[in-house]
Amino acid sequence: xxxxxxxxxxxxxxxxxxxxxxxxxxxxxxxxxxxxxxxxxxxxxxxxxxxxxxxxxxxxxxxxxxxxxxxxxxxxxxxxxxxxxxxxxxxxxxxxxxxxxxxxxxxxxxxxxxxxxxxxxxxxxxxxxxxxxxxxxxxxxxxxxxxxxxxxxxxxxxxxxxxxxxxxxxxxxxxxxxxxxxxxxxxxxxxxxxxxxxxxxxxxxxxxxxxxx
Amino acid sequence: xxxxxxxxxxxxxxxxxxxxxxxxxxxxxxxxxxxxxxxxxxxxxxxxxxxxxxxxxxxxxxxxxxxxxxxxxxxxxxxxxxxxxxxxxxxxxxxxxxxxxxxxxxxxxxxxxxxxxxxxxxxxxxxxxxxxxxxxxxxxxxxxxxxxxxxxxxxxxxxxxxxxxxxxxxxxxxxxxxxxxxxxxxxxxxxxxxxxxxxxxxxxxxxxxxxxxxxxxxxxxxxxxxxxxxxxxxxxxxxxxxxxxxxxxxxxxxxxxxxxxxxxxxxxxxxxxxxxxxxxxxxxxxx
Numbered sequence: 001x002x003x004x005x006x007x008x009x010x011x012x013x014x015x016x017x018x019x020x021x022x023x024x025x026x027x028x029x030x031x032x033x034x035x036x037x038x039x040x041x042x043x044x045x046x047x048x049x050x051x052x053x054x055x056x057x058x059x060x061x062x063x064x065x066x067x068x069x070x071x072x073x074x075x076x077x078x079x080x081x082x083x084x085x086x087x088x089x090x091x092x093x094x095x096x097x098x099x100x101x102x103x104x105x106x107x108x109x110x111x112x113x114x115x116x117x118x119x120x121x122x123x124x125x126x127x128x129x130x131x132x133x134x135x136x137x138x139x140x141x142x143x144x145x146x147x148x149x150x151x152x153x154x155x156x157x158x159x160x161x162x163x164x165x166x167x168x169x170x171x172x173x174x175x176x177x178x179x180x181x182x183x184x185x186x187x188x189x190x191x192x193x194x195x196x197x198x199x200x201x202x203x204x205x206x207x208x209x210x211x212x213x
Numbered sequence: 214x215x216x217x218x219x220x221x222x223x224x225x226x227x228x229x230x231x232x233x234x235x236x237x238x239x240x241x242x243x244x245x246x247x248x249x250x251x252x253x254x255x256x257x258x259x260x261x262x263x264x265x266x267x268x269x270x271x272x273x274x275x276x277x278x279x280x281x282x283x284x285x286x287x288x289x290x291x292x293x294x295x296x297x298x299x300x301x302x303x304x305x306x307x308x309x310x311x312x313x314x315x316x317x318x319x320x321x322x323x324x325x326x327x328x329x330x331x332x333x334x335x336x337x338x339x340x341x342x343x344x345x346x347x348x349x350x351x352x353x354x355x356x357x358x359x360x361x362x363x364x365x366x367x368x369x370x371x372x373x374x375x376x377x378x379x380x381x382x383x384x385x386x387x388x389x390x391x392x393x394x395x396x397x398x399x400x401x402x403x404x405x406x407x408x409x410x411x412x413x414x415x416x417x418x419x420x421x422x423x424x425x426x427x428x429x430x431x432x433x434x435x436x437x438x439x440x441x442x443x444x445x446x447x448x449x450x451x452x453x454x455x456x457x458x459x460x461x462x463x464x465x466x467x468x469x470x471x472x473x474x475x476x477x478x479x480x481x482x483x484x485x486x487x488x489x490x491x492x493x494x495x496x497x498x499x500x
Contacts, residue, residue, distance in 0.1 A: 008442055008445060008446055008449070009445060009446075009449050031438060031439075031442055033438060033441065033442070035445075036231075036234060036309075036310065117312050117314065118311055118312045118313070118452070119311070119312070120310075120312060175453065175456065175457075176452060176453070176456070178314070203449075204445075204446050204447075204448075204449025204450045204452070205449050205450070205452060205453050207453075
């Protein structure tokens with residue numbers, strides 16, 4: 001049985017819910033009140049994850065923290081088609097790792113700006129927004145060139161990978177941190193593709209795709 | 214940041230923090246563009262508030278409905294009554310405080326609107342094809358001058374944290390304060406009572422708010438956590454809708470935005486704000 005230590009409004013938790021839904025895996029959600037109770041810093045939770053961060057996944061007696069690591073685990077273990085984490089293709093696998101690290105940078109910038117505005121965290125919102133725009137510009141260019149050669153996804157290939165799931169939430173929630181996506185058309189087209197992946201699910205602040213055109 | 218020179222708004226009580234979040238340590242917030250500090254104290258009021266740049270002069274405070282309220286002008290009347298809060302068998306939960314880039318009146322108006330339920334709160338407060346807003350009544354009550362909307366009915370798949378399946382929910386909306394609204398709705402666990410959900414909006418500036426929610430329900434089973442999470446989900450879904458409204462201030466000119474029949478309560482609310490002479494957070498109608 002899989003238990004996800006989860007908070008509804010967390011983009012990093014949503015990554016895992018999204019991948020679980022796409023892979024069709026049943027799980028139990030254990031709510032940890034990130035805001036306002038800061039339960040992820042409570043002693044009981046630090047015994048599960050000493051870093052005091054969400055999400056944490058328990059699969060029977062195996063416990064794993066870090067959203068990116070959890071996706072690697074779930075895709076490796078439960079994706080029988082081997083497409084979400086392409087272990088058999090060294091170059092694509094390398095690219096997946098590269099964009100997982102990129103997703104962490106998005107969390108540290110775009111997600112932080114959102115925490116300032118919505119949840120009253122004390123970060124430098126101006127610096128966070130500037131960094132997020134720098135990252136969005138890099139991703140937008142990357143996606144634009146990919147699309148030009150007929151590829152929809154972050155890592156070149158016929159099907160999406162966990163890199164797409166990793167980057168998606170905090171890009172889609174960026175406007176809650178006053179980071180507009182107006183100047184990133186390739187990101188907008190890519191996000192519509194993500195929303196049309198079978199099994200796609202939403203979280204508060206993220207809406208489903210409109211009717212197919 | 215421009216200061217508020219709207220006397221009606223300056224003389225209101227405004228919410229600033231959940232009582233359970235107040236500590237003996239000084240905490241700062243912004244109210245009507247001014248920095249306000251507050252801390253728990255041991256005298257009879259339980260808390261003290263002051264302008265951050267004038268620490269020796271206390272602001273008036275009221276502790277009510279789970280929240281701390283203060284006034285930057287002259288509080289000429291007590292805070293509105295919410296007698297249900299004191300009923301012994303109610304669960305009173307301070308459910309959420311969330312920052313939103315929108316004016317206070319836009320947030321209140323969204324709270325009054327049932328039309329968005331199936332689209333924004335899909336699977337919870339509404340779902341397609343049950344999108345019709347049936348005819349309802351709106352009046353301004355003479356004795357209290359509250360806006361009251363009655364006979365509001367809406368099909369809701371999951372009306373509250375304690376709901377077990379869909380039900381046709383009856384609503385009464387009440388606006389007793391320019392920036393606060395109280396919703397009375399059918400209680401899933403007791404047909405003879407009404408659950409209360411109150412939205413208390415803290416005007417940080419004309420175009421930014423802190424939205425505070427009080428949930429006061431008859432529900433023996435839900436945990437405080439599940440009640441808070443339910444409300445946080447709803448607020449999280451409303452946030453992008455509110456932040457994308459333009460202009461951020463609420464236009465009071467009846468010709469500024471085109472209402473439909475379902476917007477009856479919004480029409481009365483806007484007219485009521487005009488009659489009160491509110492200028493903060495709105496675009497007043499041309500004289």
